[in-house]
Amino acid sequence: xxxxxxxxxxxxxxxxxxxxxxxxxxxxxxxxxxxxxxxxxxxxxxxxxxxxxxxxxxxxxxxxxxxxxxxxxxxxxxxxxxxxxxxxxxxxxxxxxxxxxxxxxxxxxxxxxxxxxxxxxxxxxx
Amino acid sequence: xxxxxxxxxxxxxxxxxxxxxxxxxxxxxxxxxxxxxxxxxxxxxxxxxxxxxxxxxxxxxxxxxxxxxxxxxxxxxxxxxxxxxxxxxxxxxxxxxxxxxxxxxxxxxxxxxxxxxxxxxxxxxxxxxxxxxxxxxxxxxxxxxxxxxxxxxxxxxxxxxxxxxxxxxxxxxxxxxxxxxxxxxxxxxxxxxxxxxxxxxxxxxxxxxxxxxxxxxxxxxxxxx
Numbered sequence: 001x002x003x004x005x006x007x008x009x010x011x012x013x014x015x016x017x018x019x020x021x022x023x024x025x026x027x028x029x030x031x032x033x034x035x036x037x038x039x040x041x042x043x044x045x046x047x048x049x050x051x052x053x054x055x056x057x058x059x060x061x062x063x064x065x066x067x068x069x070x071x072x073x074x075x076x077x078x079x080x081x082x083x084x085x086x087x088x089x090x091x092x093x094x095x096x097x098x099x100x101x102x103x104x105x106x107x108x109x110x111x112x113x114x115x116x117x118x119x120x121x122x123x124x125x126x
Numbered sequence: 127x128x129x130x131x132x133x134x135x136x137x138x139x140x141x142x143x144x145x146x147x148x149x150x151x152x153x154x155x156x157x158x159x160x161x162x163x164x165x166x167x168x169x170x171x172x173x174x175x176x177x178x179x180x181x182x183x184x185x186x187x188x189x190x191x192x193x194x195x196x197x198x199x200x201x202x203x204x205x206x207x208x209x210x211x212x213x214x215x216x217x218x219x220x221x222x223x224x225x226x227x228x229x230x231x232x233x234x235x236x237x238x239x240x241x242x243x244x245x246x247x248x249x250x251x252x253x254x255x256x257x258x259x260x261x262x263x264x265x266x267x268x269x270x271x272x273x274x275x276x277x278x279x280x281x282x283x284x285x286x287x288x289x290x291x292x293x294x295x296x297x298x299x300x301x302x303x304x305x306x307x308x309x310x311x312x313x314x315x316x317x318x319x320x321x322x323x324x325x326x327x328x329x330x331x332x333x334x335x336x337x338x339x340x341x342x343x344x345x346x347x348x349x350x351x
Binding site: 005006007008011012014015018019022023025026029030031032037038041042044045048049052053055056057058062063065066069070072073074076077080081084085088089 | 146149150153154156157160161164165167168171172175176190194197198201202204205207208209211212215216324327328331332334335338339341342343345346347349350351
């Protein structure tokens with residue numbers, strides 16, 4: 001299996017598909033589809049990536065062990081991106097306790113009373 | 127049989143096992159590269175969502191024609207790299223050297239176009255830290271789209287760091303290709319010994335995949351309609 005020689009015909013077909021997908025993703029970028037512009041651009045990029053991995057990088061003809069290692073790599077990436085984004089986008093879901101002097105707290109009623117240590121330089125001004 | 131024996135290192139049962147170990151080792155390295163570029167992509171996703179208008183306004187400044195051309199050039203270099211592996215497997219030495227040289231040539235074309243883009247950004251005073259001070263029409267463009275300049279500067283930090291890291295990988299790839307061409311000319315590779323071509327190909331295709339994501343993320347999803 002691993003000595004599988006992929007014929008140049010398949011390589012050229014994959015190449016032509018990749019070029020067509022590049023043209024498609026570029027064309028779609030000039031049409032207003034709202035949030036779907038980003039979704040479609042990323043979906044096409046994932047398709048192109050799969051074509052490169054499966055055919056140019058011979059993973060389609062490779063052992064399952066290689067596939068598991070690659071899947072593990074991308075799964076780790078998924079954890080990295082989803083948990084980091086989850087952190088950033090849920091930080092202001094709960095109000096900061098009073099006395100905490102973060103930038104968000106200053107805008108909320110709960111944070112209007114700053115801690116004495118933080119308040120001293122500000123109160124010294126007037 | 128003696129040739130087959132010579133091509134298999136003594137710790138392996140047979141050629142197939144050796145081949146699988148070779149590419150598996152390379153894929154483990156590429157998994158670390160996924161994490162390396164993945165950190166950049168995650169940071170980009172966070173700051174793009176925080177400063178969307180600035181990142182979109184910054185994105186529209188990029189030349190989409192040059193970006194798309196570069197994508198096609200890089201995909202072309204991946205094709206010649208894949209054909210190089212085929213040529214090595216089927217003992218076609220001249221085609222192998224020609225394919226490797228075309229891969230290098232297309233890689234250099236990519237870097238050349240990248241250099242043109244970078245110098246345009248330098249002239250437009252869009253290089254963070256060195257000369258970031260957009261003027262005239264560019265400044266109006268950012269103001270029209272309510273893009274704060276420090277946030278636009280952050281976009282260009284990502285642009286230069288991500289494309290720069292990608293370009294650095296390309297330059298390393300060109301170095302690897304040079305070694306491959308020299309070895310291939312001596313006839314070192316054959317259907318029984320093509321692991322170096324295959325492994326270097328995996329690296330080259332990986333760098334191509336990084337660009338496949340950089341192109342839409344940096345150039346395309348900035349609301350160009």
